[in-house]
Amino acid sequence: MSSALVIILACGAVNYFLRIVPFIFSVGDNIPAYLKRFLDYMPVAALGALILPGIITSFPANPAAGIAGAAAAALTAWIAGGLILPVFASIGTAWIVLQYLSF
Amino acid sequence: MKTEDRENSLNDFIAGARSAIPIFIGYFTTSVAFGILALSSGLTPFEAVLFSMTNLTGAAQFMAINLISSGAVIGEIVVSVFLMNLRYFIMSASLARKLGLKNNIDKAVISFGVTDEVFSVASLKSGAVSDSFMYGLQLTAWAGWAAGTLAGVTMGSFLPRTLQDAMSGALFALFAALLVPEIKKGYRALFLSVSAGVLNTMLYYMWHISAGWSIVISMLAVTAAGAALFRNEESSVEQGVEEAG
Numbered sequence: 001m002s003s004a005l006v007i008i009l010a011c012g013a014v015n016y017f018l019r020i021v022p023f024i025f026s027v028g029d030n031i032p033a034y035l036k037r038f039l040d041y042m043p044v045a046a047l048g049a050l051i052l053p054g055i056i057t058s059f060p061a062n063p064a065a066g067i068a069g070a071a072a073a074a075l076t077a078w079i080a081g082g083l084i085l086p087v088f089a090s091i092g093t094a095w096i097v098l099q100y101l102s103f
Numbered sequence: 104m105k106t107e108d109r110e111n112s113l114n115d116f117i118a119g120a121r122s123a124i125p126i127f128i129g130y131f132t133t134s135v136a137f138g139i140l141a142l143s144s145g146l147t148p149f150e151a152v153l154f155s156m157t158n159l160t161g162a163a164q165f166m167a168i169n170l171i172s173s174g175a176v177i178g179e180i181v182v183s184v185f186l187m188n189l190r191y192f193i194m195s196a197s198l199a200r201k202l203g204l205k206n207n208i209d210k211a212v213i214s215f216g217v218t219d220e221v222f223s224v225a226s227l228k229s230g231a232v233s234d235s236f237m238y239g240l241q242l243t244a245w246a247g248w249a250a251g252t253l254a255g256v257t258m259g260s261f262l263p264r265t266l267q268d269a270m271s272g273a274l275f276a277l278f279a280a281l282l283v284p285e286i287k288k289g290y291r292a293l294f295l296s297v298s299a300g301v302l303n304t305m306l307y308y309m310w311h312i313s314a315g316w317s318i319v320i321s322m323l324a325v326t327a328a329g330a331a332l333f334r335n336e337e338s339s340v341e342q343g344v345e346e347a348g
Binding site (some may be wrong): 010034037038046056057061090 | 125127132143146147150152153154155158159160161162163164167171176180181184185188189190191192193194195196197198199204208211213214215217219223224226227247260266269271273274275276277278279280281282283284286287291292295296297298300302303304307308316318321322326327329330331333343
């Protein structure tokens with residue numbers, strides 16, 4: 001087995017471990033109100049941390065492409081809703097910035 | 104009665120698959136980029152596709168191939184992936200609570216398919232979420248991720264370089280588009296997401312904390328503060344109706 005294959009399978013095991021353990025040892029129904037809010041707020045905080053500074057670091061040579069792309073996605077999502085159109089709007093915008101604007 | 108149950112399951116499965124179509128597209132385009140980058144990092148096409156099929160994780164896979172190509176040892180890579188994906192533990196805990204699965208096979212399969220986007224769609228869906236809905240949602244998302252890598256390694260370097268580069272932002276477009284409807288609902292989502300993003304940026308640039316750690320710290324710190332700060336239900340009418348219903 002090549003070392004890359006070992007790494008891939010070890011990463012897969014780690015990811016599955018993190019995902020399955022909470023399903024096996026379930027937290028139960030009567031969790032405190034604070035913990036419930038904590039779990040409810042998690043997705044929104046996660047999305048914020050996943051976007052920033054990821055949009056800047058994802059285009060090291062031209063951070064404007066990432067920022068313009070995400071802005072285009074957010075604007076499209078605000079006006080039209082959905083996820084398909086925002087993703088295409090973002091790819092198109094990032095492509096235009098990468099193609100025609102360099103800093 | 105039995106036929107009705109089966110029909111309901113099928114309808115839920117289709118509803119799940121349908122709500123995963125945007126995820127499929129977002130995953131596919133991002134995963135094409137992964138396939139192309141994986142080859143340039145020295146993985147074989149088989150290894151790249153296997154990586155996506157067995158791991159089903161976005162940023163951590165990109166991070167792992169970067170580490171592989173820079174000659175990092177296995178322990179380093181595994182620990183980084185563990186830290187970057189600690190959030191799955193919290194997401195799974197939240198989802199397990201919402202889904203309330205009884206069957207062990209359902210638990211084993213559905214837990215495998217927990218991702219940021221699947222979690223967001225399932226946990227933001229109002230009302231009960233059935234196991235059939237989850238299967239439809241997750242199978243479609245997984246297919247998009249696996250097929251994207253396959254397409255990426257097949258296409259190789261045929262794509263124009265600039266278009267390849269533009270695709271690496273597709274994942275963030277997906278995150279942004281998922282966040283916008285939440286922000287429309289009330290100011291809390293805006294406050295929490297911006298705080299987490301700003302804190303994460305500070306941790307990353309000012310204290311040079313690795314991307315995986317800084318995401319975990321930002322999520323935990325902002326959510327803990329938010330849950331302590333916002334004691335009452337959100338005051339907006341829309342939210343109030345939702346909570347009551």
